[in-house]
Amino acid sequence: MWRLTLGVLVAMRLGLELVGLASVNLTPLGPPNGDWNALVGASGEPLALSIWQRWDALWYQRIAEDWYRADDGTVHFEPLYPLLVRATSVIVRPTVLAQLVVTSTAFVVAAWLFVELSRLDVGSEAACLALLLVVAFPAGFFLFAPYTESLYLALSLGAFRLARADRPWLAGACGFVAGCTRTVGAFLVAPLAYSYLERRDKPGAALLAALGPGLGLALSTAYLRLSTGEHRSMVAVAEPWGDRLSPPWQALAASWEFIWGLGGDPPELVNFVGLLGAIVLAVLVTRRLPLAYALYVWPYLALVASRQSAAAPLESVARYLVVLFPLFVALSGLLVRKPLLAMATLAVSLMLQVVLFERWVHFGFVG
Amino acid sequence: MELRATGRLLFSFGLAGVAFLLYAFAAGIWPDSEALFRLCGCGG
Numbered sequence: 001m002w003r004l005t006l007g008v009l010v011a012m013r014l015g016l017e018l019v020g021l022a023s024v025n026l027t028p029l030g031p032p033n034g035d036w037n038a039l040v041g042a043s044g045e046p047l048a049l050s051i052w053q054r055w056d057a058l059w060y061q062r063i064a065e066d067w068y069r070a071d072d073g074t075v076h077f078e079p080l081y082p083l084l085v086r087a088t089s090v091i092v093r094p095t096v097l098a099q100l101v102v103t104s105t106a107f108v109v110a111a112w113l114f115v116e117l118s119r120l121d122v123g124s125e126a127a128c129l130a131l132l133l134v135v136a137f138p139a140g141f142f143l144f145a146p147y148t149e150s151l152y153l154a155l156s157l158g159a160f161r162l163a164r165a166d167r168p169w170l171a172g173a174c175g176f177v178a179g180c181t182r183t184v185g186a187f188l189v190a191p192l193a194y195s196y197l198e199r200r201d202k203p204g205a206a207l208l209a210a211l212g213p214g215l216g217l218a219l220s221t222a223y224l225r226l227s228t229g230e231h232r233s234m235v236a237v238a239e240p241w242g243d244r245l246s247p248p249w250q251a252l253a254a255s256w257e258f259i260w261g262l263g264g265d266p267p268e269l270v271n272f273v274g275l276l277g278a279i280v281l282a283v284l285v286t287r288r289l290p291l292a293y294a295l296y297v298w299p300y301l302a303l304v305a306s307r308q309s310a311a312a313p314l315e316s317v318a319r320y321l322v323v324l325f326p327l328f329v330a331l332s333g334l335l336v337r338k339p340l341l342a343m344a345t346l347a348v349s350l351m352l353q354v355v356l357f358e359r360w361v362h363f364g365f366v367g
Numbered sequence: 368m369e370l371r372a373t374g375r376l377l378f379s380f381g382l383a384g385v386a387f388l389l390y391a392f393a394a395g396i397w398p399d400s401e402a403l404f405r406l407c408g409c410g411g
Contacts, residue, residue: 189386193379198372207382214386222393233395245407291372295379 004128005111008135009104012144016357020051023358030363043094051361053096057146060085061095070230076237079220080180081148099146107143110154111135117161118329121289122336129342130332134325138270138352139318139367141360152182153323156296159188159213163195163292171195172209179216184320187300188213191292198291242310251305252276254313266355267366271314275305278321284330293326300324311365318356319367 024047039058041050053061059077064085068074081102089098111131119127134140142149155178162171171192179185193210197203221234230237246254255272259265282301286294301324309315321327335342360366391397 186383186386186390190379190383193382194375197375197378210379210382211386211389214383214389218386218389218393221390225393225395231395235394235396295376299383 001112001115002108004115004131005108008111008131009107009144012135012141013104016141016144017048017051019354019357020361021047023361024051027362045094045096049094049096049100052100052146054145054360054363055365057096057099060099060146060148064089064095064099068224068228070228073237073240075224075228075230076234076241078148078181078183078185078217079224080177081151084151085146096146100144103144103146103150106150106154110143110150110157113154113157113161114325117157117164118325118332120164122329122333126332126336127329129336130325130328132346133331133335133349134322134328136346136349136353137318137322137328138274138349138356139322140349140353141357142319142322142367145360147319148181149319149322152178152185153325155181156185156188156323157325159192160195160292160296163192166199168192168196168206168209172206172212175210175213176216179213179218180220182323183217184300184303184323185213186217187296187303190299191296194295195290195292243307244310245306246308248302248305251308251313254308258313265312266352267318267359267364268312268314270352270356271312271317271367274318274321275301275314278324278327279305281327281330284334285326288333289326289330293329297324297326315365316367 037058039061040053045053056077059074060082063074063077063079063082067082067086068079084102085095085098088102089095092098092101114131114134115124115127118130122130135143143153144150155174159171159174159178162168162174175185175188175192178188189210189212192213193207196207196210224230225234252272252275255268255275259268259272262268278301282294282297285297300320304317304320331345335345356366
């Protein structure tokens with residue numbers, strides 16, 4: 001299995017690197033966007049590395065280099081990934097290379113756990129297909145970018161795998177660090193608790209371990225606010241991002257109008273279709289996979305579908321879906337006996353990924 | 368769904384609710400409820 005995970009990593013790293021380099025050579029970059037533009041290429045990073053210095057990657061680079069401060073929005077980002085990058089950058093320079101090392105290492109662990117966990121439910125063949133589906137997903141390149149996707153995926157898969165092995169304390173500990181990586185880590189509490197309860201007639205103290213993801217999120221947030229002196233609430237800190245909550249149908253309707261108002265916007269179209277597809281797949285997850293997965297998927301989807309962004313209504317939804325691994329397991333269960341359809345799905349997904357990645361490399365906002 | 372499974376579900380979501388309360392407190396969302404109302408589009 002290691003051969004598969006390492007093979008996927010090498011193939012995607014090389015493929016994305018080639019696409020990125022070809023893209024910036026064929027179409028020169030315009031003026032960069034984002035809050036930390038001065039960081040792009042500032043340490044003399046070669047083009048092969050600087051094509052990864054985009055959007056949130058720059059926030060994480062900034063945090064890894066100068067750590068958190070009040071009033072500059074950095075506390076909006078959870079601390080585990082920048083902490084690991086900061087530690088790695090002691091021996092690996094420049095910072096963006098340390099980011100890619102952390103991301104790649106996390107991806108290998110995530111991919112191994114993905115196959116290891118999903119083969120328990122759908123068999124080895126479908127588990128491998130599920131891994132290819134998530135990697136080829138249009139927003140799958142975020143698993144290889146200096147973002148938190150791979151690290152969070154590895155930790156959430158680890159929590160589920162340990163819960164499945166009836167190791168509640170370790171599952172809770174894994175969930176704790178997942179909560180220090182992404183806010184949505186808190187959605188692991190209910191599935192971990194359910195996994196524990198369904199294996200016992202009488203719950204014991206280990207049930208409290210299921211609170212681990214929530215504790216991780218709460219403690220890391222408290223640490224960031226107290227250590228920096230950030231007096232604003234996290235809702236106020238997030239206001240510059242322009243998100244607001246609304247019923248899912250309103251977000252979908254606004255997205256539909258946004259797409260056709262612009263004559264078709266590829267990232268938003270992927271977000272829109274991705275969200276609808278995710279809802280359909282979540283029904284499959286509920287019917288065919290262990291219930292703990294449904295307890296994870298539905299609240300996560302509810303939040304993603306209820307959040308409207310100022311720039312584009314469903315902004316970043318496709319990226320948020322990348323870590324929602326049960327959806328890809330359910331999809332692979334559908335496609336595993338239809339090799340032609342599976343190949344076509346992978347091919348179309350990869351083509352869309354190239355389009356979105358090329359756009360992202362050119363400072364277009366994809367997610 | 369059997370009663371025991373329903374109980375497990377309710378207990379699991381109850382625990383998740385506790386986790387979100389912990390987070391809301393740590394994130395200062397409670398004292399700053401005005402920002403929360405703005406987020407939901409129902410406040411100035």
